[in-house]
Amino acid sequence: MSKQPKYQQVADTLRREMAKGTYGPGDRLPSESELSARFEASRNTVRAGLNQLVSEGLISSSQGLGYMVRKHEVFELNASKFENLSFPQVGDAYNTNVTDAGRRPHQTFRVELTAMPEYVAKRLQAEAGAVSVLRFCHRYVDDVPWSTQATYYPQWLMQEAPRLTEPGDVAEGTTRYLAGLGIEQIGYFDEIATRMPTPEEARLLEIGAGVPVLLWTRVGYSASRPIRCTRTTFRGDLNRMNYEIGDLSARRENEPQ
Amino acid sequence: MSKQPKYQQVADTLRREMAKGTYGPGDRLPSESELSARFEASRNTVRAGLNQLVSEGLISSSQGLGYMVRKHEVFELNASKFENLSFPQVGDAYNTNVTDAGRRPHQTFRVELTAMPEYVAKRLQAEAGAVSVLRFCHRYVDDVPWSTQATYYPQWLMQEAPRLTEPGDVAEGTTRYLAGLGIEQIGYFDEIATRMPTPEEARLLEIGAGVPVLLWTRVGYSASRPIRCTRTTFRGDLNRMNYEIGDLSARRENEPQ
DNA sequence: CTGCTCAACTTGTTGGAACAAGTTGATGCT
DNA sequence: AGCATCAACTTGTTCCAACAAGTTGAGCAG
Numbered sequence: 001m002s003k004q005p006k007y008q009q010v011a012d013t014l015r016r017e018m019a020k021g022t023y024g025p026g027d028r029l030p031s032e033s034e035l036s037a038r039f040e041a042s043r044n045t046v047r048a049g050l051n052q053l054v055s056e057g058l059i060s061s062s063q064g065l066g067y068m069v070r071k072h073e074v075f076e077l078n079a080s081k082f083e084n085l086s087f088p089q090v091g092d093a094y095n096t097n098v099t100d101a102g103r104r105p106h107q108t109f110r111v112e113l114t115a116m117p118e119y120v121a122k123r124l125q126a127e128a129g130a131v132s133v134l135r136f137c138h139r140y141v142d143d144v145p146w147s148t149q150a151t152y153y154p155q156w157l158m159q160e161a162p163r164l165t166e167p168g169d170v171a172e173g174t175t176r177y178l179a180g181l182g183i184e185q186i187g188y189f190d191e192i193a194t195r196m197p198t199p200e201e202a203r204l205l206e207i208g209a210g211v212p213v214l215l216w217t218r219v220g221y222s223a224s225r226p227i228r229c230t231r232t233t234f235r236g237d238l239n240r241m242n243y244e245i246g247d248l249s250a251r252r253e254n255e256p257q
Numbered sequence: 258m259s260k261q262p263k264y265q266q267v268a269d270t271l272r273r274e275m276a277k278g279t280y281g282p283g284d285r286l287p288s289e290s291e292l293s294a295r296f297e298a299s300r301n302t303v304r305a306g307l308n309q310l311v312s313e314g315l316i317s318s319s320q321g322l323g324y325m326v327r328k329h330e331v332f333e334l335n336a337s338k339f340e341n342l343s344f345p346q347v348g349d350a351y352n353t354n355v356t357d358a359g360r361r362p363h364q365t366f367r368v369e370l371t372a373m374p375e376y377v378a379k380r381l382q383a384e385a386g387a388v389s390v391l392r393f394c395h396r397y398v399d400d401v402p403w404s405t406q407a408t409y410y411p412q413w414l415m416q417e418a419p420r421l422t423e424p425g426d427v428a429e430g431t432t433r434y435l436a437g438l439g440i441e442q443i444g445y446f447d448e449i450a451t452r453m454p455t456p457e458e459a460r461l462l463e464i465g466a467g468v469p470v471l472l473w474t475r476v477g478y479s480a481s482r483p484i485r486c487t488r489t490t491f492r493g494d495l496n497r498m499n500y501e502i503g504d505l506s507a508r509r510e511n512e513p514q
Numbered sequence: 515c516t517g518c519t520c521a522a523c524t525t526g527t528t529g530g531a532a533c534a535a536g537t538t539g540a541t542g543c544t
Numbered sequence: 545a546g547c548a549t550c551a552a553c554t555t556g557t558t559c560c561a562a563c564a565a566g567t568t569g570a571g572c573a574g
Contacts, residue, residue: 064566187503212469246444321536
């Protein structure tokens with residue numbers, strides 16, 4: 001009859017019910033003891049099933065409150081538009097993006113001088129451990145942690161662009177500030193990866209088990225050399241990245257919304 | 258002294274040891290009973306700690322064999338080069354990409370007529386449930402499941418490009434075949450997202466708990482309308498996507514390898 | 515009515531036990 | 545040698561029990 005383990009059946013049944021709408025986003029699931037009675041299984045077995053749904057990112061749990069069906073409204077980031085090469089935007093690209101979507105941005109800043117991690121050094125064509133300017137920020141949308149971003153600038157840039165080391169935001173945006181000094185980024189190389197968060201990342205982004213992070217690494221180049229390396233860590237459940245390639249006039253004509 | 262739960266300490270300690278190299282990729286961890294003795298904890302507690310590492314994607318387990326430290330050699334896919342707009346490659350883009358990396362590609366094909374899922378219909382500017390040609394393939398690299406890919410073509414294309422409905426591969430590649438018929442894709446819109454796999458995906462890609470999938474949706478456009486919608490599901494631990502934007506001559510001059 | 519306490523929920527943590535099932539290597543038979 | 549068997553490992557599944565800790569609402573004291 002049923003070759004599958006019982007905790008698996010619990011997970012499958014609940015997953016199906018969530019897909020069908022019996023339990024919608026934000027709803028509370030029955031408690032462990034109720035499920036235990038319903039499935040004629042011990043509390044441990046039910047917990048194993050619920051745990052599986054947690055690692056799939058479908059539900060979350062909190063002590064005293066029970067299990068909730070996760071809701072995920074995704075935020076789309078058009079990476080090929082994010083910093084327009086020909087017409088650098090006024091102000092910070094992130095603020096513009098979020099405000100345009102009708103949501104409230106908020107960010108905290110930190111600047112420090114630090115040795116480059118190996119992967120940054122490789123991308124900035126520098127020695128591993130070379131000194132760099134690190135601008136770190138933690139971003140929120142509607143007070144929900146959204147992403148952390150670390151941008152590394154090579155040491156030679158400190159002389160030409162001293163304001164990079166100033167604490168706090170550069171009002172007109174760092175890209176535009178650098179362009180004003182004749183240091184223009186004319187090309188980007190983007191890498192996108194995904195993995196489960198480290199405990200540190202899980203803490204900063206306030207994500208529980210079962211939600212992967214999206215890693216976006218962008219290296220900006222001038223005509224002769226790399227200018228900066230930005231590593232952004234997104235909550236994978238809340239973000240999606242878009243790229244436009246080639247001629248998309250056919251899309252824009254019929255664009256929804 | 259130790260406010261953290263014991264299973265957390267087990268996970269943290271083992272994670273630190275893996276980072277330090279005490280246990281390297283491919284190594285076998287001590288058995289549950291050994292760890293139980295070492296940490297003076299019950300088997301249940303040790304299992305809870307190991308489970309956390311599994312959901313982080315750091316280790317995997319198999320019955321009878323024990324726990325192994327996962328190794329991840331990532332495969333990079335340059336999405337802005339993958340199908341060159343100006344010079345369509347001869348043959349299949351995937352085969353070329355994998356062979357160039359010195360690895361052995363293998364794929365299984367399936368073609369069917371089917372109703373479009375909602376998200377495809379929206380992107381192809383068609384009615385939800387409209388008939389479409391679905392070309393589905395399951396791809397392997399060195400016999401390891403790599404990705405599944407589903408490409409939907411709108412119904413109007415069936416008249417102009419009958420070979421799309423033929424079972425089996427189109428030798429010169431579908432993009433090139435369509436271009437030969439005067440149906441040229443001059444623009445792409447890419448969306449990239451991540452989430453935990455559904456049980457179905459976990460089965461097809463042979464990934465256990467703790468490995469997210471990378472979802473790549475590409476819509477190809479002609480001058481007047483969308484031509485196809487391709488949804489690729491990658492194993493997140495083995496794949497990374499790259500995009501090149503703007504002028505990267507400075508990168509190519511100093512490119513490693 | 516306000517505010518506090520507390521009982522009654524919830525999940526979190528940890529221990530114990532037993533059997534099922536997959537893997538491997540030693541043992542012994544052909 | 546080759547092969548089958550089996551004992552001794554491994555993790556997987558399932559139960560039981562107890563207490564810790566977070567949350568909420570009822571009810572009581574002021």
